[in-house]
Amino acid sequence: xxxxxxxxxxxxxxxxxxxxxxxxxxxxxxxxxxxxxxxxxxxxxxxxxxxxxxxxxxxxxxxxxxxxxxxxxxxxxxxxxxxxxxxxxxxxxxxxxxxxxxxxxxxxxxxxxxxxxxxxxxxxxxxxxxxxxxxxxxxxxxxxxxxxxxxxxxxxxxxxxxxxxxxxxxxxxxxxxxxxxxxxxxxxxxxxxxxxxxxxxxxxxxxxxxxxxxxxxxxxxxxxxxxxxxxxxxxxxxxxxxxxxxxxxxxxxxxxxxxxxxxxxxxxxxxxxxxxxxxx
Amino acid sequence: xxxxxxxxxxxxxxxxxxxxxxxxxxxxxxxxxxxxxxxxxxxxxxxxxxxxxxxxxxxxxxxxxxxxxxxxxxxxxxxxxxxxxxxxxxxxxxxxxxxxxxxxxxxxxxxxxxxxxxxxxxxxxxxxxxxxxxxxxxxxxxxxxxxxxxxxxxxxxxxxxxxxxxxxxxxxxxxxxxxxxxxxxxxxxxxxxxxxxxxxxxxxxxxxxxxxxxxxxxxxxxxxxxxxxxxxxxxxxxxxxxxxxxxxxxxxxx
Numbered sequence: 104x105x106x107x108x109x110x111x112x113x114x115x116x117x118x119x120x121x122x123x124x125x126x127x128x129x130x131x132x133x134x135x136x137x138x139x140x141x142x143x144x145x146x147x148x149x150x151x152x153x154x155x156x157x158x159x160x161x162x163x164x165x166x167x168x169x170x171x172x173x174x175x176x177x178x179x180x181x182x183x184x185x186x187x188x189x190x191x192x193x194x195x196x197x198x199x200x201x202x203x204x205x206x207x208x209x210x211x212x213x214x215x216x217x218x219x220x221x222x223x224x225x226x227x228x229x230x231x232x233x234x235x236x237x238x239x240x241x242x243x244x245x246x247x248x249x250x251x252x253x254x255x256x257x258x259x260x261x262x263x264x265x266x267x268x269x270x271x272x273x274x275x276x277x278x279x280x281x282x283x284x285x286x287x288x289x290x291x292x293x294x295x296x297x298x299x300x301x302x303x304x305x306x307x308x309x310x311x312x313x314x315x316x317x318x319x320x321x322x323x324x325x326x327x328x329x330x331x332x333x334x335x336x337x338x339x340x341x342x343x344x345x346x347x348x349x350x351x352x353x354x355x356x357x358x359x360x361x362x363x364x365x366x367x368x369x370x371x372x373x374x375x376x377x378x379x380x381x382x383x
Numbered sequence: 384x385x386x387x388x389x390x391x392x393x394x395x396x397x398x399x400x401x402x403x404x405x406x407x408x409x410x411x412x413x414x415x416x417x418x419x420x421x422x423x424x425x426x427x428x429x430x431x432x433x434x435x436x437x438x439x440x441x442x443x444x445x446x447x448x449x450x451x452x453x454x455x456x457x458x459x460x461x462x463x464x465x466x467x468x469x470x471x472x473x474x475x476x477x478x479x480x481x482x483x484x485x486x487x488x489x490x491x492x493x494x495x496x497x498x499x500x501x502x503x504x505x506x507x508x509x510x511x512x513x514x515x516x517x518x519x520x521x522x523x524x525x526x527x528x529x530x531x532x533x534x535x536x537x538x539x540x541x542x543x544x545x546x547x548x549x550x551x552x553x554x555x556x557x558x559x560x561x562x563x564x565x566x567x568x569x570x571x572x573x574x575x576x577x578x579x580x581x582x583x584x585x586x587x588x589x590x591x592x593x594x595x596x597x598x599x600x601x602x603x604x605x606x607x608x609x610x611x612x613x614x615x616x617x618x619x620x621x622x623x624x625x626x627x628x629x630x631x632x633x634x635x636x637x
Contacts, residue, residue: 273464276433280457281479281530291478295469377468377512 151343156350159343164351177332182351185328188244189316192251196308199252200259201301205293207260208267221261229254229315233322242324250319251312258307266300267293299374302367309363313356384409384444384565385430385534391438391590392425399425401590403439412556412566414580416573418627422591423569427538430567431457443534452534456527460539462519466511466526473498473507476526497529498522500559517548521555528559537568541575550607553579557605573627577601577619578610585626595626 135153142152151159164178171179207214207221229250236253240246270293278288320330329348336344385407392400399422407413417423429436430443432451441448443455456479459465466475477494485493498504501521511519520540527535537556541549556579560566570576576583577599585595600615610616 271464273459273461274467277457277459277465279433279451280431280455281526282451282453282482283479284482287478287481291470292467295467373469373510373512376510 149342151346153350155343156346160347160351163344163347181327181329181332184244185316185320185330186355188247188319188328189251189312192248192316193255193308193312195248195252196255196259196312197305200256200304200308201263204260204263204301205267205289205297207264208297209293214264214268218264221257225257225261229311230318233319237322237324243326246322246324247316247319247328251315254315255308255312258304258311259301260304262300262304263297266297270296299371302363302371305367306360306363309359310356313352313359317352385567386442387430387439388441389439390426390429390436390441392422392429392434392436398590400429400436400592402592403586405584405593405596407565407567409565410563411581412560412568412579413582413584414576415567415569415584415586416571416576416623416627417586417591417594418588419571421586421588423571423586424538426586426591427457427536427567427569430534431455431536454533456530456532456535458520458523458527458535458537458540460542462516462523462543463511465523466519468510468512470510471507472503472509472511472514472522475511475522476529479526479530493529494525497525500528501525501555515548517544517552520544520548520552524552524555524559533565535564535566537566539569539571542571549575554607573620573624574611577616577623578605578607583619583623585623595623597623 139152139154142150164175164182165173167173167175167178174182207217232253233250236246236249240249274292274296275288278292283291316328317330317333319325320328321334325331325334329351333345333348336342336348385405387403387405390400390403390405391398403426415423415426425434428434430441430448432448432455435449443452446452467478470478473491473494476497477490480490480493495504495507498507501524503518503521503525506514506518506522511522514522524540540556541552544552553575556566556568568576568579580599583595583597583599584593585597586592587594597619599619601610601613601619
């Protein structure tokens with residue numbers, strides 16, 4: 104009897120996992136199905152059915168030769184520059200945001216001087232600054248990366264500063280007692296204890312970077328990119344391509360967020376386990 | 384080795400310490416006991432150089448303490464916040480040794496040696512939060528031992544563990560102190576102050592000052608059962624108890 108129960112466990116776990124995945128995707132599947140049926144009934148040229156969009160995506164970007172990982176020249180010419188600019192912009196935001204944030208968080212004086220300035224800069228909607236950037240930077244990639252940085256840096260910077268300010272007093276006292284070097288204090292205590300806040304900021308920054316990536320490609324001076332492709336398609340009334348861009352952005356956002364969550368889970372494994380033990 | 388002269392410390396709204404005079408010789412284990420709020424922890428933090436006293440002088444081996452001294456370690460009561468959760472037990476113990484200019488393998492060996500001394504060699508690769516409270520406090524004792532300080536300060540080190548673990552940790556301190564380390568142990572537990580100490584300093588309730596300085600006349604080999612039934616022990620704890628209680632206002636809970 105008990106053997107039978109024990110024997111059933113792995114099977115039940117497998118089924119549980121399967122229904123878990125099913126539950127997660129079933130709503131999406133139903134929504135897509137409704138979308139397909141609705142657009143087929145409506146027959147509006149502005150709303151192509153998802154099957155048309157997917158086949159458009161395939162032919163536009165993923166029907167290339169195997170030597171190019173099946174990417175077409177359209178894909179390497181537009182998707183890669185977009186992703187490249189976003190990666191550069193986000194990386195620069197992380198480096199500058201974490202660096203400045205730590206400085207701001209660990210120095211009362213710096214915080215007092217700079218916090219009002221940063222709070223002010225943070226609430227300016229980045230798109231409104233586009234004209235300024237167009238004047239300040241060279242049109243094209245330089246200006247586009249600058250707009251991404253200017254929007255993505257704030258959540259990381261302010262979250263890092265907040266986290267660095269609230270490092271446990273006793274941990275810092277311990278560091279003083281054992282006379283840890285300032286490098287050790289930074290890398291062994293302050294940075295690790297700020298990590299959860301940095302990741303919280305990073306999640307916001309990631310979606311801002313994606314938005315600004317597309318937005319900056321709609322501005323004058325853009326010659327490639329997903330946003331450029333979409334505005335170009337719009338001017339040619341090529342609705343399926345426009346929709347393909349929209350769907351692609353959705354998938355990109357989802358994938359990037361999933362990647363970030365995986366990285367976060369790895370980086371904060373110790374933090375989360377420690378907190379779980381603490382609360383019991 | 385440690386001299387405290389006319390030490391006073393004031394906070395905005397009250398006087399924590401006033402005119403504290405104390406001398407500790409090399410290799411002594413001195414218990415500091417007193418009712419809660421008598422400034423025990425403030426005294427310890429002044430000696431550690433973590434706060435600057437408002438008045439008076441503290442000298443360690445002839446040098447006045449103005450910042451955290453080089454050869455001093457502290458075991459705090461709250462082990463869970465004093466150990467770093469993102470480092471393994473061994474790395475926690477080895478971290479303070481980085482500044483001492485030793486190679487990585489030497490540091491790790493020293494850390495393992497200290498963990499062995501507190502009976503935790505097997506837990507070296509675990510994380511602090513995977514251990515019980517008593518074991519975590521052992522880790523922070525190991526960290527202090529590996530650092531080889533001339534003076535070890537312990538701030539209510541066994542205040543948040545259960546009674547059995549507390550006895551084990553008291554015996555651990557008696558065992559590891561044999562290398563001539565000078566130890567100052569702050570506690571509010573009268574039994575503990577007598578059982579562990581060579582000397583017991585009783586502090587007055589605020590403003591804290593030295594109310595009594597008693598030598599403990601117990602043999603240096605102690606154990607939890609037989610030492611506690613010695614007439615000297617019973618007499619001593621009664622005396623300390625009276626002193627501590629006498630300072631507390633009537634009806635106060637200790």
